[in-house]
Amino acid sequence: MSTDERIDAIEKHLKTLHATQADLYQQLKEARVDQWKTRIDDLEAQVNHATTSGNDRLKQADDKLRGAWTRTCAQVDEASSTASTVADTLRDGLHGAYNEVRDALLESRSKISG
Secondary structure (H helix, E strand, O other): OOHHHHHHHHHHHHHHHHHHHHHHHHHHHHHHHHHHHHHHHHHHHHHHHOOOOOOHHHHHHHHHHHHHHHHHHHHHOOOOOOHHHHHHHHHHHHHHHHHHHHHHHHHHHHHHHO
16 A cells, blocks of 8 residues: 555545544534433423412523523534533533522422421
């Protein structure tokens, strides 16, 4: 095999590796989004099953979480996003809103319990 043939083979292999890497990054982005969606859906189910129809704080926190989710999905859908950017966006955009809903839910439960 000549030097040029070896270089061509290496370049072809590198292109394959880059394509595989891009695919794996996309899968990672999708997995992180799915993980947060599952957490939000679970929390929303708890909110819906709670007997807190008059709890305005809980409703506002849930609306804030859904708004953060919508904004985050729009950012994640940008083609230029990398897996680490997605992780940062998800963490920063949803963590506070998620915790606010969770805290409101716990507060509602404690009011109901006692």
